[in-house]
Amino acid sequence: MGPIGSRWHRAYEHERGAQRDMTFFSTRLLLTCAAIGVGGGLVFGIVGYLHPVVLVTVPILYGALIGVYFFPGVVAQSLLRRGGVALLTGTIAGLAASAVDPANLWRHVGVGVLIGALQELPFALSGYRYWRGWVFGLAAVVAGLVMGAFVLVLVGPDHFAPLAETVYIALFVLSPLLVTWLARRVSDGIDSTGAARGIQGEIDRRRRGAGATPLAMVAA
Structure with missing residues (x-):
């Protein structure tokens, strides 16, 4: 087997190994997400009691409360x-919030799901192969603007x-x-x-010189 064939073989075996690791550690991955989600959900529930107070007294500051909903997703992604x-x-965080604020369960779940989905989008554009810090900032800005416009x-x-x-909005x-x-x-x-x-992906898993998505190419 020549040098090029050898490199492709090693890359193939590495990818197969990563897939086996993810299968083996899938339970660990889920448990890790659950632990982060439950911790975030307790904060969701506590902050939930502040929502009506802020809306009645200083509604202009309502946007300051939305940040807590970003916490579990960013911890998990990072x-x-x-x-x-x-x-x-x-x-999971939205569901866990019911332990503290059961009256607003579906509000917490809805916001948790919506923000979680918005956090996924910038990383999905790179096929989940690029996890640099600036993308987290981009996700926060985009999701914050969407949530602000929605509430407005x-x-x-x-x-x-x-x-x-x-x-x-700011x-x-x-x-x-x-x-x-x-x-x-x-x-x-x-x-x-x-x-x-053992359950983490690499920060940059793009294949050099081929297959880069527009987001990854800009970041290169």
Whole structure:
């Protein structure tokens, strides 16, 4: 077997090994997502009691509360670097919130699922092969804008004066960005313990010189 054939063989065997590892560690992967989701869900439930208070007293600051919903998904994505973990963890977090705030279970589940799905999108564009920090920031900004616009439509575009509306939307972006930064620091701390070793994907799994998606090509 020539040098080129040997390299392809090693790459093929490496990929097969990674697939076997993921099959073997699938239970660990699910349990890790569950642990992160339950922890995030308890925070969801506690913050849930602040929602009506803020909406009645200082509604312009409502966007500051949305950031907590980004925490479990970012921890899971940054730690595991696998497709679907943000959506799974966000769903679990929403369900776990019922232990603290059962009256608003479906609100927590809905927001957890929606934000988890939005967090998945930028990484899906690279086929879940590229996990650099700037993509997490992009996901936070996009998801924050979507959530801010969605809530603004619900309360009515004329609910705030133009300046107040700008502050309102800005908080929907700044809060997720801050929480994303914090969640990545938490993920780094967990990663340093080696607790997730064996179930993590690589930060950059793109095949050099071929098959790069537009998002990955821009990042190169």
